[in-house]
Amino acid sequence: MNDDPRFGLNRRVVLPGPLRLDGGTLLSPVEVGYETYGRLADNGGNAILICHALTGDQHVAATHPVTGKPGWWTRMVGPGRPIDPARHFVICANVLGSCMGSSGPATVNPATGKPWGMAFPVITIRDMVRAQALLLDHLGVEPLMAVVGGSMGGMQALSWAATFPERVSAAVVIASTARHSAQNIAFHEVGRQAIMADPKWRGGDYYAAGDPPAAGLAVARMAAHITYLSEAGLTEKFGRRLQARPDRPDGAKSFGFDADFQVESYLRHQGLAFTDRFDANAYLYITRALDYFDLAEEHGGTLAHAFAGTRTRFCIVSFDTDWLYPTSESRVIVHALNAAGARASFVELSSPFGHDAFLLESPELARVVDGFLRAGETA
Amino acid sequence: MNDDPRFGLNRRVVLPGPLRLDGGTLLSPVEVGYETYGRLADNGGNAILICHALTGDQHVAATHPVTGKPGWWTRMVGPGRPIDPARHFVICANVLGSCMGSSGPATVNPATGKPWGMAFPVITIRDMVRAQALLLDHLGVEPLMAVVGGSMGGMQALSWAATFPERVSAAVVIASTARHSAQNIAFHEVGRQAIMADPKWRGGDYYAAGDPPAAGLAVARMAAHITYLSEAGLTEKFGRRLQARPDRPDGAKSFGFDADFQVESYLRHQGLAFTDRFDANAYLYITRALDYFDLAEEHGGTLAHAFAGTRTRFCIVSFDTDWLYPTSESRVIVHALNAAGARASFVELSSPFGHDAFLLESPELARVVDGFLRAGETA
Known part of the structure; x- marks a missing residue:
């Protein structure tokens, strides 16, 4: 054995x-x-x-x-x-x-x-x-x-x-x-809609093109990720702290749409990293199974x-x-x-x-x- | 006067x-x-x-x-x-x-x-x-x-x-x-990323094309909308109730990706209706102003x-x-x-x-x- x-x-x-x-x-x-x-x-x-x-x-x-x-x-x-x-x-x-x-x-x-x-x-x-x-x-x-x-x-x-x-x-x-x-289902539905709204999703038929709907999947992951963390935990970990940058080593508002806040940068990273290891359609199917669970x-x-x-x-x-x-x-x-x-x-x-x-x-x-x-x- | x-x-x-x-x-x-x-x-x-x-x-x-x-x-x-x-x-x-x-x-x-x-x-x-x-x-x-x-x-x-x-x-x-x-910022960042991930956003330069990033804006609205409602309110309003359909008047799981649950249908409607009256870039700018507020x-x-x-x-x-x-x-x-x-x-x-x-x-x-x-x- x-x-x-x-x-x-x-x-x-x-x-x-x-x-x-x-x-x-x-x-x-x-x-x-x-x-x-x-x-x-x-x-x-x-x-x-x-x-x-x-x-x-x-x-x-x-x-x-x-x-x-x-x-x-x-x-x-x-x-x-x-x-x-x-x-x-x-x-x-x-x-x-x-x-x-x-x-x-x-x-x-x-x-x-x-x-x-x-x-x-x-x-x-x-x-x-x-x-x-x-x-x-x-x-x-x-x-x-x-x-x-x-x-x-x-x-x-x-x-x-x-x-x-x-x-x-x-x-x-x-x-x-x-x-x-209902709230659990709602969050998952946002994620599914994010994936399906990505033109690269192509009705789920994206495997041959080799160009999966990564942007939609990343947004889905970001939305879900917030639900995995507590507000207190997010505040402790990030609060309103700003992201350090080469031109602003102590962090400062960019008055633009860069990831100024550390929590933005963290979420973007979570979303992107996820797309390297996960299939968008699988995300659709598993969230559906979860929503059906009763x-x-x-x-x-x-x-x-x-x-x-x-x-x-x-x-x-x-x-x-x-x-x-x-x-x-x-x-x-x-x-x-x-x-x-x-x-x-x-x-x-x-x-x-x-x-x-x-x-x-x-x-x-x-x-x-x-x-x-x-x-x-x-x- | x-x-x-x-x-x-x-x-x-x-x-x-x-x-x-x-x-x-x-x-x-x-x-x-x-x-x-x-x-x-x-x-x-x-x-x-x-x-x-x-x-x-x-x-x-x-x-x-x-x-x-x-x-x-x-x-x-x-x-x-x-x-x-x-x-x-x-x-x-x-x-x-x-x-x-x-x-x-x-x-x-x-x-x-x-x-x-x-x-x-x-x-x-x-x-x-x-x-x-x-x-x-x-x-x-x-x-x-x-x-x-x-x-x-x-x-x-x-x-x-x-x-x-x-x-x-x-x-x-x-x-x-x-x-x-941090949690407020995180939810807004998801919405902004959803808009910016929509290819129709075109770096914000979509007005001339007459084809705005409605899909991304709808997802942003859906994610935000969940935060406007309480879990108890969502449960009271929708719970796990299924959507009635012509072929399933009493509602039943489709074992597909239609909006089976009433809460899904509601959120999709909220997302779509919003895009008729709101500009995606304006959503970016106002959420940014909110996140900067301290x-x-x-x-x-x-x-x-x-x-x-x-x-x-x-x-x-x-x-x-x-x-x-x-x-x-x-x-x-x-x-x-x-x-x-x-x-x-x-x-x-x-x-x-x-x-x-x-x-x-x-x-x-x-x-x-x-x-x-x-x-x-x-x-």
């Missing part, structure tokens, strides 16, 4: 499927890009699935092949971390609809031999979860000691517990929600029904300055879990960094997740 | 200037579009200047000539309203940099005979106020019994009191702030210094669900006024509608403004 070629970094598998999607389409084949860390225990009891967020990927704890940057959650996954490849078998898969090796608008439509573009079927969070289940079947992983995710990853963790309850011993849901609010709706309109009879243990974590998925959304989840009689622990952590806090160094978050996972190991 | 041709609806004047702008440029001539309502009292003591917000205009209480809609603040200005042309002489001028008759990027640069475009000088809130002062000089209005404004209009009211303290008896500052925060900075870094020795009475109003300019920003103003020994009253009103509440029917707001103005009339 140690030398199993299915395990390791930068893996990609083409599964035959078909996968029946929530929209009714049968998707076949189902491509999945993924990474694994550590060794699956002989009893199969140490598998942890990490679910990534909107613009995340499978490179959770290893160097990103495009950007060369460290994995996006090395604070949570790694030696001495709460999720430790020395003890756990860790799987992280690129979500369906994304652009890092899994089936999505940028992959080839077998019917045409060309990239799917907007012919790719619209997918849901549950579809992402079902594709991950296919991958686990392929890897020979049956039970999961835990599914762990922040933001959209937390939605997948919830959907895992609701869709495959017998397969999930524990779910860790961080800075997340059980449904997208776990209660999938269960007759009552969220508690999603967890009826569950034996999964839940750990729900929110951050006090997260205004994208505020603590009130986590409380809705906790109330539903309580109503369903599920074992649930909940903690609101304090952080100045808003939604992004789940990705940043947080000894409290590490302690909470570590304690929760260890309680399951010794049980 | 009743038949003075300077007074009335849809007026426009070309003043020789020059106006020295904060950026150092001398602007000449200075064009101002404006409206007046009511009659100036023989003692000149009943003049009220209304200052409009970012996308507002001088048509405060009369039909908008482009959209055919009623004035934007008929709830505040009109017969039986707190500001009543039967008692008050009301002036409302299009701000400098805008596009409804006042000098701005869409007006003609006398040096070239063509629209200014991005050659128009970057302006500030104080520049807007100075242009209004030129207009009042032209109209023969010396003291103002009150300057009244919401949002950017409130910033102008503050700037009036700080720049021409001897001329302002009272200032009403509603849903506003004394400086733009009244304390203009007074040595201490806001109270802006009001040193003032005899102006102030009425500060905030709304509890306004997250664009939250109550905490109004408190900063009130603390500075208190420190300066100014007469200031402050009230936080409750509304589900966020920042936009100042434009909507609010008996409480009307009562507060009416009482405040009448206290000055009887004093």
Whole structure:
């Protein structure tokens, strides 16, 4: 098993499927890009699935092949971390609809031999979860000691517990929600309109031209990025400080439209850097999946029904300055879990960094997740 | 005076200037579009200047000539309203940099005979106020019994009191702030980047082509519009309700990229409708003026210094669900006024509608403004 070629970094598998999607389409084949860390225990009891967020990927704890940057959650996954490849078998898969090796608008439509573009079927969070289940079947992983995710990853963790309850011993849901609010949808719609307004988007059929709608995607990223940060965090980090320039080393207003303020420069950089590593159509599809997410709706309109009879243990974590998925959304989840009689622990952590806090160094978050996972190991 | 041709609806004047702008440029001539309502009292003591917000205009209480809609603040200005042309002489001028008759990027640069475009000088809130002062000089209005404004209009009211303290008896500052925060700047930067990313923007030189950057401007408007509404208000108004369609009269997910959710449809409409009445470059210039606004900075870094020795009475109003300019920003103003020994009253009103509440029917707001103005009339 140690030398199993299915395990390791930068893996990609083409599964035959078909996968029946929530929209009714049968998707076949189902491509999945993924990474694994550590060794699956002989009893199969140490598998942890990490679910990534909107613009995340499978490179959770290893160097990103495009950007060369460290994995996006090395604070949570790694030696001495709460999720430790020395003890756990860790799987992280690129979500369906994304652009890092899994089936999505940028992959080839077998019917045409060309990239799917907007012919790719619209997918849901549950579809992402079902594709991950296919991958686990392929890897020979049956039970999961835990599914762990922040933001959209937390939605997948919830959907895992609701869709495959017998397969999930524990779910860790961080800075997340059980449904997208009107404001969440509104911000995403701005991003989608920014992409679609870019003439280079060409109805999604831009791959052959080699000139993607980077300007629209950058604006979408900028708008979304504001929602990931708290006002207090932005003020602390940038305030109204001006950008230093060669001709104005101490910073001064240009009385022009340069990026005078540091926060402008930061946002422009965030927008541009994002376009180097992300596909605009994938952004459309994943934001759509997020907006469609309403776990209660999938269960007759009552969220508690999603967890009826569950034996999964839940750990729900929110951050006090997260205004994208505020603590009130986590409380809705906790109330539903309580109503369903599920074992649930909940903690609101304090952080100045808003939604992004789940990705940043947080000894409290590490302690909470570590304690929760260890309680399951010794049980 | 009743038949003075300077007074009335849809007026426009070309003043020789020059106006020295904060950026150092001398602007000449200075064009101002404006409206007046009511009659100036023989003692000149009943003049009220209304200052409009970012996308507002001088048509405060009369039909908008482009959209055919009623004035934007008929709830505040009109017969039986707190500001009543039967008692008050009301002036409302299009701000400098805008596009409804006042000098701005869409007006003609006398040096070239063509629209200014991005050659128009970057302006500030104080520049807007100075242009209004030129207009009042032209109209023969010396003291103002009150300057009244919401949002950017409130910033102008503050700037009036700080720049021409001897001329302002009272200032009403509603849903506003004394400086733009990092988050405020960030949202505006997204809008500016959306406009500038539109190829039809052409560096601001799009007037001759007759094909303005409407798509970019619509995205900018959509992003800004979210900040005008509260999350609770959006949820109440739209929630996750789906849009009815001919083929799906009860609404259903399209599993496509149509505007499935009512909030998407609403935002798209807001974006599109805006482009019919507003100039993209004007949006750039006015958002820049807002981002530059920091009244304390203009007074040595201490806001109270802006009001040193003032005899102006102030009425500060905030709304509890306004997250664009939250109550905490109004408190900063009130603390500075208190420190300066100014007469200031402050009230936080409750509304589900966020920042936009100042434009909507609010008996409480009307009562507060009416009482405040009448206290000055009887004093």
